[in-house]
Amino acid sequence: xxxxxxxxxxxxxxxxxxxxxxxxxxxxVLAGRPKAYRAVGNILNKNYDKAIPxxxxxxxxxxxxxxxxxxxxxxxxxxxxxxxxxx
DNA sequence: CGTATGACGTGCA
DNA sequence: GTGCACGCCATAC
Numbered sequence: 001x002x003x004x005x006x007x008x009x010x011x012x013x014x015x016x017x018x019x020x021x022x023x024x025x026x027x028x029v030l031a032g033r034p035k036a037y038r039a040v041g042n043i044l045n046k047n048y049d050k051a052i053p054x055x056x057x058x059x060x061x062x063x064x065x066x067x068x069x070x071x072x073x074x075x076x077x078x079x080x081x082x083x084x085x086x087x
Numbered sequence: 088c089g090t091a092t093g094a095c096g097t098g099c100a
Numbered sequence: 101g102t103g104c105a106c107g108c109c110a111t112a113c
Contacts, residue, residue, distance in 0.1 A: 042094080048094095054094080
């Protein structure tokens with residue numbers, strides 16, 4: 001394994017285009033571990049990077065979940081992006 | 088190494 | 101629709 005699951009997740013999340021929403025499950029699948037959605041959240045939580053739009057990663061329910069910078073901030077950004085999860 | 092925790096997901100009452 | 105329990109993976113202690 002040249003790359004760790006952690007790097008893959010961060011890479012995928014970082015590659016999320018503006019106005020696009022992704023769920024932890026989707027990211028986990030693209031990372032190669034469809035059942036590691038738990039780990040995906042943990043990785044983002046501990047490895048939150050400024051270049052990574054983790055605010056574009058939400059739950060399957062459409063809920064924002066959480067955000068290191070503040071859950072409200074996440075919703076604010078999503079709303080600004082025009083991708084507000086109004087499910 | 089084993090237990091506990093966490094930005095989750097699904098199932099059942 | 102809401103709440104609780106179980107399962108899954110990675111990290112921390």
